[in-house]
Amino acid sequence: MRERFSGVLGTPDAAASLPGQLARLQFAAGALAYPADVATxxxxxxxxxxxxxPRFRDAALQQACTRQGAAAAWAQAFARFGDDAVHQAAGRFCVVMVADDGREAL
Incomplete structure (x- = not known):
């Protein structure tokens, strides 16, 4: 799944170097490009x-995934478990979480 996301870190004009025809997210430490069908x-x-x-081990996270979508469930997982959030799910998935200040992406 890694080919679905492109990113550049460490430069304020990062979005200019990303592939065209993708949705873009610019943040303080860089930018990400992704197809429009990626959950946000x-x-x-x-x-x-x-x-x-993703199949979340925690019932509340799985319920959030079903009701609000995978991106919302991941946001809750990162809020609760920090960097260990990825250990809360099984299956094939790729997730990127950009921190509040935009200086860190996990």
Whole structure:
């Protein structure tokens, strides 16, 4: 799934170097490009991009995934578990979480 996301970190004009015809997310430390069908969720300054079909071990996260979509569930997982959020799911997935200040992407 890695070919679905493109990213550049460490440059303020990063979006200019990303492939065309993709949705783009510019943030303080770089930019990401992704197809329009990638699930997105934004809350405050945090942005989550998610692809695939995660199966969350935690019932509340799985319910959020079913009701609100994978990106919303991932945002909740990162809020609760930090960097260990990826260990809360099984299956094929790719997720990017951009922090509140836009200086960090996981």
């Amino acid at each position: 969720y934004q809350e405050g300054g945090r942005v989550c991009l998610a692809l695939g079909r």
